[in-house]
Amino acid sequence: MSVDASAGAGSRSDAIATAFWAMIGALACWSLRGFEPNLLEEGIVVHIAQRLAEGEHLYQDVLIFTGPLPYELLALLFRVFGEEIAVARAAIAVTHGLATGATFWIARRAAAGSLSHAAAAMTAAAPLVLFPLFSIFFYTTLAFHLSLAAVAAAVAGISSRRAAFAAGALVAAVALCKQTVGASLAVTLGIALVFSVEGRERLRCVIAYSAGGLCVALLTLAGFAVTGGLDDLFFALVTLPTSFDEIYTSPYPNLWPPGELAPEIRASETFYFPYFLVLIEGLFVERKWWMLLLTQVLFAVPLAAILGAVLRPLLSRVPRAVWFHLALLVAWMSNLFPRTDWGHLVHVLPLAMTQLLLLGSTSGAPSRGRRALVGGVATLAIAVAAGGVWWSNALIRREADPNTFGERVPLRPVSLGLRGEPVTRVIRYLEERVEPGEAIFVARAEPLLYFATGTTNPTPYLGVIPGMQEEQQDVILEALERVRFVVMSDVDQPAMTYYRDVLPRVQAHLERFYHIPRSLLGGQVHWLVVLEKGRDRGPTAIDLVERSSSATAWTRNAEGIEAEADRFTDVLPTKYNRRPVGFYLDEGGGGLDYRLRIPEEPSVFQADVGLWVVSGAKDIYVHPERVRMRVSIDAGDGFKPLVSLPAMGPGSDFRRWNSMQAELSRFAGQDVTLRLELQPTDEPTIPRSIGYYASPRIALTPARGRP
Numbered sequence: 001m002s003v004d005a006s007a008g009a010g011s012r013s014d015a016i017a018t019a020f021w022a023m024i025g026a027l028a029c030w031s032l033r034g035f036e037p038n039l040l041e042e043g044i045v046v047h048i049a050q051r052l053a054e055g056e057h058l059y060q061d062v063l064i065f066t067g068p069l070p071y072e073l074l075a076l077l078f079r080v081f082g083e084e085i086a087v088a089r090a091a092i093a094v095t096h097g098l099a100t101g102a103t104f105w106i107a108r109r110a111a112a113g114s115l116s117h118a119a120a121a122m123t124a125a126a127p128l129v130l131f132p133l134f135s136i137f138f139y140t141t142l143a144f145h146l147s148l149a150a151v152a153a154a155v156a157g158i159s160s161r162r163a164a165f166a167a168g169a170l171v172a173a174v175a176l177c178k179q180t181v182g183a184s185l186a187v188t189l190g191i192a193l194v195f196s197v198e199g200r201e202r203l204r205c206v207i208a209y210s211a212g213g214l215c216v217a218l219l220t221l222a223g224f225a226v227t228g229g230l231d232d233l234f235f236a237l238v239t240l241p242t243s244f245d246e247i248y249t250s251p252y253p254n255l256w257p258p259g260e261l262a263p264e265i266r267a268s269e270t271f272y273f274p275y276f277l278v279l280i281e282g283l284f285v286e287r288k289w290w291m292l293l294l295t296q297v298l299f300a301v302p303l304a305a306i307l308g309a310v311l312r313p314l315l316s317r318v319p320r321a322v323w324f325h326l327a328l329l330v331a332w333m334s335n336l337f338p339r340t341d342w343g344h345l346v347h348v349l350p351l352a353m354t355q356l357l358l359l360g361s362t363s364g365a366p367s368r369g370r371r372a373l374v375g376g377v378a379t380l381a382i383a384v385a386a387g388g389v390w391w392s393n394a395l396i397r398r399e400a401d402p403n404t405f406g407e408r409v410p411l412r413p414v415s416l417g418l419r420g421e422p423v424t425r426v427i428r429y430l431e432e433r434v435e436p437g438e439a440i441f442v443a444r445a446e447p448l449l450y451f452a453t454g455t456t457n458p459t460p461y462l463g464v465i466p467g468m469q470e471e472q473q474d475v476i477l478e479a480l481e482r483v484r485f486v487v488m489s490d491v492d493q494p495a496m497t498y499y500r501d502v503l504p505r506v507q508a509h510l511e512r513f514y515h516i517p518r519s520l521l522g523g524q525v526h527w528l529v530v531l532e533k534g535r536d537r538g539p540t541a542i543d544l545v546e547r548s549s550s551a552t553a554w555t556r557n558a559e560g561i562e563a564e565a566d567r568f569t570d571v572l573p574t575k576y577n578r579r580p581v582g583f584y585l586d587e588g589g590g591g592l593d594y595r596l597r598i599p600e601e602p603s604v605f606q607a608d609v610g611l612w613v614v615s616g617a618k619d620i621y622v623h624p625e626r627v628r629m630r631v632s633i634d635a636g637d638g639f640k641p642l643v644s645l646p647a648m649g650p651g652s653d654f655r656r657w658n659s660m661q662a663e664l665s666r667f668a669g670q671d672v673t674l675r676l677e678l679q680p681t682d683e684p685t686i687p688r689s690i691g692y693y694a695s696p697r698i699a700l701t702p703a704r705g706r707p
C-alpha cells in the first residue's frame with residue numbers, strides 16, 4: 001500500500017470539478033423534491049423531528065432504536081425554517097451534493113483519472129436510478145452521505161492529523177445515524193489508516209482519528225446526561241436492538257443457479273426485486289427468469305467489487321485511496337446482514353460501482369493506450385448514468401399520481417401502493433373529522449400520517465417494536481382509551497412482522513372496540529383503513545383463531561360424504577382488522593369442528609365472512625363464489641344451525657367482511673362441537689381450494705362482560 005494517496009491532488013481544476021459534481025448531485029436529488037411521500041422511512045424522521053421541535057425528548061418521550069443525529073438535526077432545521085417536508089428534502093439534497101463531491105475527490109486521490117468523473121456520476125445519479133431512498137430524509141441515507149465524507153477526510157488524514165480527527169468525528173456521526181454501519185466503518189477505516197500511514201506518524205494519526213470519534217461520543221453522552229436521558233439512550237441504542245434476535249432476518253439471495261431463487265426467499269422475493277422492476281411489472285410480480293437473473297446480478301455486484309479489489313494488486317501497485325474506499329464498501333456490506341433486501345442493497349450499489357471503476361486506478365503515468373481505454377470506459381459509464389437518469393426521470397414523472405397527499409405533504413406518490421385512493425382517502429377522512437392536534441394511533445408502519453393529518457401520537461412508539469411486547473402493549477392500550485381513530489394497514493408478511501403475534505392484546509382490543517366506517521368500505525380492496533371506536537363487542541371468552549390448531553378439519557365430497565382433511569397451514573395475515581382462519585374444501589365444501597365448553601355467562605358467537613381475497617405467506621387465495629357460510633352446534637343431539645350467511649353470492653358485498661353472530665346462552669356450561677363450514681349453493685367448489693372465516697370467537701355479552 002505504498003502508493004501516495006495524494007497523487008493528483010490539490011489542483012485548482014480538481015477543486016472546481018469537485019464543486020461541479022457536488023452541485024450536480026444536489027440538483028439531481030432536489031429534482032425529486034416533489035415526489036414519493038415515504039410513509040415509513042421518511043415518516044419516522046419527520047414525525048420524531050416534529051415532536052422534538054415542539055419540546056419532547058428523544059428516547060424519553062418517543063422511542064426509536066437508531067441514533068439521534070437525524071432526528072435532532074431535522075428538529076433543529078424545523079425550528080429554524082419551519083415544519084415543512086421541503087426543509088427535509090432540501091437538507092438531504094445538500095448532503096447528497098457533498099457526498100457526490102466527496103466521491104470525485106476520493107477517486108482523484110485514487111489516481112482514477114477520468115474514471116473519477118464516472119464515479120461521481122454514479123453517485124449523483126443514485127437518487128433517480130435507485131429511487132426513492134436517496135431523495136428522502138432517511139437516517140440510512142444520511143449515514144451514507146456522512147460515510148463518504150468520512151472516507152474523504154480519512155484519505156486526507158494520511159498527511160494531516162486534523163483531517164484524521166475530522167474523519168473520526170464523521171465516523172461517529174455515521175454511528176449516530178446507523179449504529180451497525182458506523183461501528184463497521186470505525187474498524188475498517190481504522191485498519192486502512194494503520195496500513196497507510198508510515199513511521200512515527202502512524203500512531204499519531206490513529207490517536208487523532210480515535211480522538212475525533214471519542215469527542216463526538218462524549219458530547220452526545222453529555223447532552224443526554226444534561227436532559228436526564230442517558231439511561232434511555234443506552235436502552236434504545238444497546239439493550240433494545242440486541243433483543244431482536246432473528247425477527248428482522250432475511251437471507252442473502254442465492255447467486256446460483258442463474259435465474260432461479262432459492263425456496264427460502266421465494267415467499268418474499270418481491271422485496272429483493274429492483275424498485276423499477278416492481279413499478280413496471282406490478283406488485284405481484286410474475287416470476288420470469290430474466291427478472292430473477294437481473295436481481296441475482298445486482299446482488300452479485302458488491303461481492304464482485306470486493307473480489308476485484310482484493311485481486312487488483314496482482315496486476316500493479318494500488319493507490320492507498322482505493323483501499324480506503326474498499327473499507328467503506330466493506331463497512332456498508334454490514335447493512336445487508338442480517339436483513340437483506342433491495343432497500344438495503346441500494347446503499348451499497350453506488351459504492352460497489354465506484355469500487356469497480358477504481359480498479360482502473362494507476363500507480364504511475366499510464367500509457368497512451370491505457371489512457372484511451374480508461375477514457376472510453378469513463379465516457380461509457382457517464383453515458384450509462386446519464387441514460388439511467390433520463391429514463392428513470394421520465395418513468396417517475398409518467399407513473400406519478402397527479403394528486404398529492406395534501407397541503408401538509410405536497411408530494412406526488414409514485415409507488416404502486418401509494419397511488420390512487422389507498423392513502424389519500426384515509427387522509428381526507430381524518431382531516432374532515434379530527435381536531436388540530438387530536439391524538440390518533442397509527443398502528444403499523446406509516447408514521448408520516450401524523451404529520452399529514454396534523455394529529456398527534458399518544459404513544460412513544462412509531463410502529464411495532466418486537467423487543468418489548470408487554471410494556472408496549474400496556475402503553476398502547478392505555479392510550480387507546482382516549483383515541484377515536486386508529487389507522488391500520490395490512491402489511492403483515494414473512495419479511496416483516498405479524499401484528500397479531502407481536503401485540504396480541506392490542507389486536508384483541510382493536511377487534512373488540514373498533515370498526516371500519518361504512519363510508520370507507522366497498523369499492524376496491526384497500527391496504528390502509530381507518531378504524532373508528534364504536535360499540536363494545538364484548539370480551540373474548542374463547543378465541544377460535546388460537547384454537548384452530550386443535551380443531552378438526554374436514555371436507556365433503558360431491559356425494560355429501562364427510563372425511564377428515566389435512567390442516568391448512570399457510571399463514572393468513574390480518575385483513576381489515578380481522579384474522580382469517582382457512583380450511584380446505586372438496587366439491588361439497590368443508591369446514592372446521594371445535595370441541596369446547598360454552599361459558600357459563602351469557603355469550604355469543606361472532607365471526608366475519610365473505611371478503612373475496614386474502615394473501616397468505618405462500619400464496620394468494622380467492623374465496624369461492626356462490627357459497628353459504630353456516631355455523632352449527634352439536635350439544636349431543638346432532639348439528640343444529642345457529643346462523644347462516646350467503647357469501648360471494650347475489651346481494652353480498654365481497655369487497656368487505658360481513659358480520660355474523662349467534663346467541664349461545666342456551667348452551668351455557670355445556671360441552672359441544674361448534675362447526676364452521678362453507679357450503680356450495682350452485683356449483684361444486686374446487687377440491688383443494690380454501691374457504692375462511694375471519695376472527696371467529698365466542699364473546700361474553702358486553703353488558704355482563706368483564707371490563
